Amino acid sequence: xxxxxxxxxxxxxxxxxxxxxxxxxxxxxxxxxxxxxxxxxxxxxxxxxxxxxxxxxxxxxxxxxxxxxxxxxxxxxxxxxxxxxxxx
Numbered sequence: 001x002x003x004x005x006x007x008x009x010x011x012x013x014x015x016x017x018x019x020x021x022x023x024x025x026x027x028x029x030x031x032x033x034x035x036x037x038x039x040x041x042x043x044x045x046x047x048x049x050x051x052x053x054x055x056x057x058x059x060x061x062x063x064x065x066x067x068x069x070x071x072x073x074x075x076x077x078x079x080x081x082x083x084x085x086x087x088x
Contacts, residue, residue, distance in 0.1 A: 003084040008077060015054075016066045017073065019080060023061060030058045043087050050079045 007020040030041070033055045038044035044056055047063070052071030057064040063084075067076055 002087050005081050005084055011064065013066070015069055016064055017077070019063045019065060019084070021061045021063070021084065025061065025063055026058045030056075032056045032058075043083070046083045046087075047080060050076055050083070052076050053080075 001023075003025065004022040005019050006022050009018040009020060011018060025043070030044070032038040032041070032044045032048070035045070035048035038048050038056070044058070047053055047056055047065065052067045053065055053076065054068050055066040057066075063080075065076065065080055067073065
């Protein structure tokens with residue numbers, strides 16, 4: 001089911017932002033600390049395909065995306081939006 005990003009909010013961690021969605025993404029909280037942990041979860045696996053994504057937290061109607069410190073947000077945010085719009 002596709003998701004619309006309604007807001008992108010900073011967090012106290014400069015390497016993490018919250019993507020607020022138009023509907024819940026998961027029923028129960030889910031954390032993925034690396035791509036290997038995301039195996040079997042289609043959306044998380046796709047998000048880890050974005051260069052620089054280092055971990056994910058899915059909770060209710062938002063996804064917190066963490067990136068590697070050496071990667072800029074402008075290369076990640078647009079790709080995350082595209083993946084969420086096309087999510088099955």
